[in-house]
Structure formats: C-alpha cells, structure tokens
Amino acid sequence: MVNQIYFVPLLPLAAFVVNIFFGKKLGEKAGWISVITSAAACLIALPIMFGVARGGHFHHEFLWLTLSNGHALEFGYLLDPLSTTLLFVVTVVGTLIQVYATGYMHGDPKFSRFFAYVSLFMAAMLTLVIANNFIQFFVSWEIMGLCSYLLIGFWFEKDSAANAGRKAFLTTRIGDVGFFIGIMTLYVASGSLNFRDLHHLQPHALLPMAALFIFCGTIGKSAQFPLHVWLPDAMEGPTPVSALIHAATMVAAGVYLVARSFPLFEAVPQAMTVVATIGTITAFMAAFIALTATDIKKVLAYSTISQLGFMVAALGLGGLTPGTFHLMTHAFFKALLFMAAGSVIHGTGTQEIKELGGLFGKMKHTSWTFLIGSVAIAGVPPLSGFWSKDEILLTAYNSSQRWIYWVLLASAFMTAFYMFRLVFLTFFGKARNHHIHAHESPVNMTLPLWVLAAGAILLGLPGSPFFGNWFQNFLGGHGEHHAEHVINWFVMGSSVVAATGGILLAAVLYLWFPQGALKMGEIFRPLYLASINKLWFDELYKRIIVDPWQATGRWLFAFDKTIIDGTVNGAGWLTLLTSRIHDVFDKYIIDGLVNLTGAVVQIFGAFTRRIQTGLIQNYLLIVFLGVLVLVYFELK
Amino acid sequence: MIVPLEHFLIFGAIIFTIGLYGTLVRRNLIGVLISIELILNSVNVNLVAFSKATSMAPETGQIFAVFVIAMAAAAVAVGLAIVIALYRVQKTVLADEVNLLKW
Numbered sequence: 001m002v003n004q005i006y007f008v009p010l011l012p013l014a015a016f017v018v019n020i021f022f023g024k025k026l027g028e029k030a031g032w033i034s035v036i037t038s039a040a041a042c043l044i045a046l047p048i049m050f051g052v053a054r055g056g057h058f059h060h061e062f063l064w065l066t067l068s069n070g071h072a073l074e075f076g077y078l079l080d081p082l083s084t085t086l087l088f089v090v091t092v093v094g095t096l097i098q099v100y101a102t103g104y105m106h107g108d109p110k111f112s113r114f115f116a117y118v119s120l121f122m123a124a125m126l127t128l129v130i131a132n133n134f135i136q137f138f139v140s141w142e143i144m145g146l147c148s149y150l151l152i153g154f155w156f157e158k159d160s161a162a163n164a165g166r167k168a169f170l171t172t173r174i175g176d177v178g179f180f181i182g183i184m185t186l187y188v189a190s191g192s193l194n195f196r197d198l199h200h201l202q203p204h205a206l207l208p209m210a211a212l213f214i215f216c217g218t219i220g221k222s223a224q225f226p227l228h229v230w231l232p233d234a235m236e237g238p239t240p241v242s243a244l245i246h247a248a249t250m251v252a253a254g255v256y257l258v259a260r261s262f263p264l265f266e267a268v269p270q271a272m273t274v275v276a277t278i279g280t281i282t283a284f285m286a287a288f289i290a291l292t293a294t295d296i297k298k299v300l301a302y303s304t305i306s307q308l309g310f311m312v313a314a315l316g317l318g319g320l321t322p323g324t325f326h327l328m329t330h331a332f333f334k335a336l337l338f339m340a341a342g343s344v345i346h347g348t349g350t351q352e353i354k355e356l357g358g359l360f361g362k363m364k365h366t367s368w369t370f371l372i373g374s375v376a377i378a379g380v381p382p383l384s385g386f387w388s389k390d391e392i393l394l395t396a397y398n399s400s401q402r403w404i405y406w407v408l409l410a411s412a413f414m415t416a417f418y419m420f421r422l423v424f425l426t427f428f429g430k431a432r433n434h435h436i437h438a439h440e441s442p443v444n445m446t447l448p449l450w451v452l453a454a455g456a457i458l459l460g461l462p463g464s465p466f467f468g469n470w471f472q473n474f475l476g477g478h479g480e481h482h483a484e485h486v487i488n489w490f491v492m493g494s495s496v497v498a499a500t501g502g503i504l505l506a507a508v509l510y511l512w513f514p515q516g517a518l519k520m521g522e523i524f525r526p527l528y529l530a531s532i533n534k535l536w537f538d539e540l541y542k543r544i545i546v547d548p549w550q551a552t553g554r555w556l557f558a559f560d561k562t563i564i565d566g567t568v569n570g571a572g573w574l575t576l577l578t579s580r581i582h583d584v585f586d587k588y589i590i591d592g593l594v595n596l597t598g599a600v601v602q603i604f605g606a607f608t609r610r611i612q613t614g615l616i617q618n619y620l621l622i623v624f625l626g627v628l629v630l631v632y633f634e635l636k
Numbered sequence: 637m638i639v640p641l642e643h644f645l646i647f648g649a650i651i652f653t654i655g656l657y658g659t660l661v662r663r664n665l666i667g668v669l670i671s672i673e674l675i676l677n678s679v680n681v682n683l684v685a686f687s688k689a690t691s692m693a694p695e696t697g698q699i700f701a702v703f704v705i706a707m708a709a710a711a712v713a714v715g716l717a718i719v720i721a722l723y724r725v726q727k728t729v730l731a732d733e734v735n736l737l738k739w
Contacts, residue, residue: 614735
C-alpha cells in the first residue's frame with residue numbers, strides 16, 4: 001500500500017515528458033498539467049505522511065544490479081520522519097509555487113518548457129527525498145543540478161542569465177565531485193550505501209574522509225562558504241525558480257544530505273566540527289553581505305545562504321531536529337518571500353529597491369504576505385521562524401562551542417535588520433520612481449502567497465512548547481528518548497531582542513531618519529565597502545582561479561596556434577612542395593618519355609609511310625626486286 | 637630438226653620480261669592484266685619445254701600448263717570483273733589514280 005509512493009516522483013516525471021514533447025500544442029495548459037501532477041503527488045503522499053506521523057516506518061528496496069563482490073546496489077524508498085518532513089515540504093511548497101508560476105510566467109514564449117523543467121525538477125527532488133541509498137540520492141541530486149542550470153539560464157537570451165547558469169553548474173560541480181568521491185570512500189569504508197546501514201557503522205579509518213567529502217556536496221548544493229558564490233547569481237532565473245529551487249527545496253537538499261547521513265557524521269566528531277564551522281561562517285558572512293545588497297532578489301539570496309548556514313551549523317552541533325525544523329519553516333517563509341518579491345517585480349517591472357518604495361497601498365496582498373514572511377524570518381514570536389531559529393540558538397548555546405551561539409545571534413540580528421531594511425525601502429515611504437505604476441498580481445499568484453503565509457505563521461507551532469515539542473519528538477524518534485525540552489529563557493530572550501533590535505534599527509535608519517543609513521555607511525566605510533563588494537569573493541575567485549585558468553587557456557591557445565598549427569601547416573606546406581616536385585617530374589620526365597615514344601614512332605612512321613605509295617606497281621616492283629635479291633643470294 | 641632447249645628458255649625469258657615490264661609500267665589495268673597473262677604464258681612455255689627435254693613422261697608439263705591456262709582464265713575473269721566494278725565507281729581504269737586506301 002505504501003508502494004504507491006513510487007507514483008509521487010513518477011507523476012511529475014510524466015508531466016515532464018508530456019510538456020517537453022507536446023508543450024507547444026498545449027500552450028498555457030502545460031502549466032496546469034504540472035500543477036495537477038504535483039498536487040496529485042501531494043495527495044498520494046499525504047496518507048503515507050500520516051502513517052509515518054503515527055509511528056510508521058516504511059522502506060522497500062528492489063535490486064538494481066549485483067556487484068562482482070556480491071554486494072547489491074538497490075533502489076527503493078525509505079520513509080522515516082526525516083524524509084516525510086521533506087516530502088511534506090517539497091510537495092506542498094512545490095505545488096503552491098507552480099500555481100504561482102502559472103501566473104508569473106503568463107505570456108512567456110517558453111511557457112511549456114518552463115513547466116517541463118520544473119516538473120523534471122520535482123520528479124528529481126522527490127526521488128531524492130524518498131531515496132534509501134546514496135546512489136539514488138546522487139543520481140537525482142545531479143538531475144536537480146541540471147534542472148537548476150536549465151532554469152537559471154531559462155532566459156538565456158540575456159548573457160547574464162546564461163553566465164549565471166554556467167557559474168551555478170560549474171560551482172556546484174566542484175562539490176558534486178567531492179560528494180561522489182565521498183560516496184565511494186564510504187562504500188569502501190562500510191561496504192554499504194543504504195541509509196539504514198549507517199546506523200550500525202563499524203569504525204574505519206576512512207570514515208572521516210568519507211564524511212568530509214560527502215559534506216563537499218552540501219557545500220556546493222547548499223551554497224555554503226566557500227562555494228556560495230553561485231546562488232546570488234542564480235537569481236537571474238525566473239522568480240518561481242528562485243523560490244522553488246534556490247530557496248525552498250534544492251538548496252535544502254544539501255542540508256538534507258547531512259541530516260540523512262547524520263549517523264555517519266555523528267561517528268566522526270572532527271567532521272562535525274568542520275560542518276558546524278562552515279555553517280557558522282556562512283550564516284554570518286551571507287547575512288553581512290545581505291546588509292547592503294540593493295537587488296530585492298539578491299538580498300533574499302544572501303538571506304537564503306545565511307539561513308542554510310544556520311541549518312548546517314545546527315546539524316554540525318548535533319542538532320538534527322533543529323536543523324530539519326528550520327529547513328521546513330525556512331522553506332515556507334523563504335518561498336513566500338521570494339514569491340512576494342516576484343509579485344513586486346511582476347507588478348513594477350524592477351527589482352532595484354532604490355527605485356521602489358511606497359508599494360503598501362498599491363499591492364495589498366503582496367505587501368502583507370511579504371511582511372508576514374519578513375517577521376517570520378526575522379524571528380519574532382510566535383511565527384515559525386522564531387521557534388526554529390530559537391531551537392538552533394539553543395543547540396549552539398548548549399554545545400561545547402559557545403562562540404557559535406554568539407555569531408549566530410549576531411547573524412540573527414543582521415537577518416532582522418536586512419529583512420526590514422528591504423521591507424521599509426520597498427513597501428513604505430514614498431515611491432522613488434514615478435514612472436513605475438504598480439499593480440496587484442492576479443489571484444493565482446496571490447492565493448499561493450496567502451497559503452504560504454499561513455504556513456509561515458503556523459508551522460512553527462508543532463515545534464513549540466505549546467504543542468509539547470511534538471515535531472522534535474516526531475523527528476527524534478518515538479518514545480525512545482523524549483529529550484527534555486527545557487525552555488531556556490536567556491536564549492529565547494536574546495533571540496527576541498536580536499530580532500526586535502534589528503527591526504527597530506532598520507526602522508530608525510530607513511523609515512524615521514532616512515539620512516541615517518548614509519551616515520552609517522560613512523562611519524563604517526570599510527565594512528560598508530566589504531559588504532557591498534560581497535567580501536570580494538567573486539574578485540578573489542577570478543584572481544586565483546579564473547584568471548590563471550584563462551591564462552593557461554591563452555597560453556595553450558598560443559601553443560596550439562604556433563606549434564600545433566605550425567606543424568600542421570608545415571606538413572601541408574611540405575606536401576605542397578613535394579607535390580610540386582612530383583608535378584614537374586611528371587610533366588617533364590614521365591610525360592616527356594611518353595611523348596618521346598610517340599615522337600619516335602611518328603618520325604619513324606614519317607619515313608616508312610613513304611613506301612606505302614598506294615600504287616600497285618610500286619609494290620609489285622618491290623616484290624620483284626625482293627625476288628631478285630633472294631635469287632641473288634640463292635645463286636651466290 | 638630438234639629445237640634445242642635453250643631457245644625455248646630464251647623465248648620464255650623474253651616473254652616473261654615483256655610481261656614483267658608491262659605489269660610494272662602500264663597504267664591501264666587491262667594492260668596490266670594482259671601483261672600478267674604474258675608472264676603466265678612464259679611460264680607455260682618453260683614448263684612444256686622442260687617437260688619435253690628432261691622428263692620421261694612429257695605429258696606431265698603439258699597437263700601442268702593446261703592447269704595454269706585454266707587458272708589464268710579464272711584469274712583474268714575475276715580481275716576484269718574488279719576492273720569493271722572499279723570503273724563504274726571511279727570512272728577510271730588507271731592504276732595510279734586509284735589511291736583511295738592510301739595512308
């Protein structure tokens with residue numbers, strides 16, 4: 001009965017096939033095919049989710065191939081609380097975003113192609129979520145990477161979009177290669193790639209290496225430091241893509257990877273430290289860069305990186321539940337924020353916050369939902385972001401590395417600040433550009449916004465003390481160790497203070513004293529420059545990777561041009577020369593000989609044909625003379 | 637009186653020479669044919685003369701001569717036919733004017 005879960009990825013895959021082959025005929029109906037299959041997948045998954053929530057634990061494998069050493073590679077599904085959480089997020093958020101996309105992409109000439117890609121992405125993501133082993137995980141992981149590339153570069157007529165797609169693909173590729181090495185290392189170390197076998201790992205010298213390499217995949221896919229540079233550029237894609245792939249689901253897959261292979265990481269404390277450190281650095285750094293970004297989507301992109309950093313840090317500190325919890329709530333409010341931002345772009349035609357302002361009256365639904373999302377991400381109780389972020393801060397506070405707690409708290413403060421800077425600049429104050437005539441988006445765009453807004457408000461509650469920390473117990477296992485969830489008032493208080501402090505500071509600088517922001521920029525000029533230049537990561541990578549690479553390329557090109565081409569041309573020239581010699585030889589020697597033969601024959605013939613007079617008497621005379629000669633010789 | 641063999645041979649040689657001369661210098665093909673007849677006849681004279689002078693059976697040479705005469709008649713018949721045919725086409729019987737197959 002649970003095997004119907006296989007239809008969950010297969011339905012979007014069918015939508016992909018239909019849309020890619022018959023998309024032109026379907027026109028804008030293509031969108032609804034994707035939406036319906038996605039919704040159907042959601043409905044199929046729902047009873048199974050309830051089953052798991054009631055304590056079920058399902059898995060099923062079928063043999064793919066048997067290796068020479070007797071080990072088997074299997075495909076199948078594993079439905080435990082963790083994968084079910086992701087299943088819930090992906091199907092619900094994915095469906096809503098696709099509904100939204102039917103409005104956002106309306107009138108685009110490649111409408112059906114867009115939905116084909118999105119459906120393929122959904123199929124891959126759902127396969128990944130229910131995967132029971134690393135190979136299946138990796139395959140769908142790569143398909144997602146492909147979809148990400150295709151969708152970032154969806155408007156490939158723009159150079160920037162095409163470049164962003166390439167950048168994303170190549171950057172994540174670095175992590176993916178590491179991930180694959182990690183999978184192979186793990187296979188050598190443990191002999192199995194099934195997730196369930198991770199629970200009884202034998203100690204092995206290669207395990208730390210396996211864990212670190214697998215974490216490379218997370219660094220690439222979840223845009224962690226130092227491979228975070230692709231995600232801001234990925235905002236060149238259509239906004240629903242940014243919401244679905246680059247905020248809610250795909251980038252969260254990296255976090256899910258760590259959560260999925262959590263027993264492996266738990267077995268290797270050194271790797272955990274690396275994970276926690278990387279996550280913390282990412283959370284802080286991205287929040288810092290987001291402070292000065294002026295593109296509405298770029299702010300959200302850096303915010304995403306930062307929040308992913310929170311999740312990774314939580315996982316690195318051993319907090320499987322807080323990390324996953326934040327993953328879920330983040331998926332909702334970040335998808336909401338992106339879609340609301342998309343609605344702003346849809347309504348105004350610009351995404352520069354310097355040109356926006358005063359939209360609150362003109363775009364009621366968008367503004368309210370965006371505000372809800374911002375409050376949620378800033379961490380104001382009782383919205384979802386507060387509960388999940390509080391869990392993470394609590395984990396950090398209780399861990400042995402308390403510095404992480406302070407760094408994350410500072411990041412949370414910055415999160416609240418940059419989100420409300422965005423809100424105040426975009427929706428409040430006066431319109432800065434009077435040529436923009438904002439209008440509210442159609443209902444198929446605003447409706448998903450409100451559904452997600454409801455999610456952003458309510459989804460934190462299952463993990464809150466009001467519901468007895470139901471989510472934590474659900475994820476942490478049933479009955480075995482009902483961890484004591486003591487409310488730490490200090491952590492909770494500091495979190496609230498950071499959130500409200502950030503919001504207030506933003507209000508002061510951007511709402512009440514609009515000159516304040518400029519002043520701050522001058523006072524902290526080095527910091528301002530560092531932030532607005534994104535800490536010079538792109539420049540650094542250009543200097544240490546791209547430039548040497550290009551120089552090598554240019555050098556190789558010169559080598560090719562002079563040496564290789566020279567050799568080829570030389571060979572050609574030599575051939576030409578020898579053939580010239582051949583030509584002369586042929587012309588004068590061979591032809592000469594042939595002509596000489598002819599000439600000799602002709603000259604000889606010119607003489608001998610004199611004999612052939614055609615006069616019969618001449619012949620007769622010669623015959624007679626011949627006879628006389630014969631007679632002469634006879635008689636001699 | 638017995639005519640010595642030499643006389644016949646000299647007579648035959650004279651006729652042969654006349655025939656040969658005629659064959660080589662006559663332009664008229666009919667003349668050429670007549671000259672060939674002269675050569676054949678000189679041969680006949682020689683055959684008969686040798687036969688009478690040296691052979692035990694003189695008929696041998698005479699019979700040979702009769703065969704030559706018959707053959708000569710046939711040859712002349714063919715030759716004249718060719719000449720007539722030639723004349724119809726070329727309006728000439730002169731040997732040096734018939735050079736269609738030259739070169």
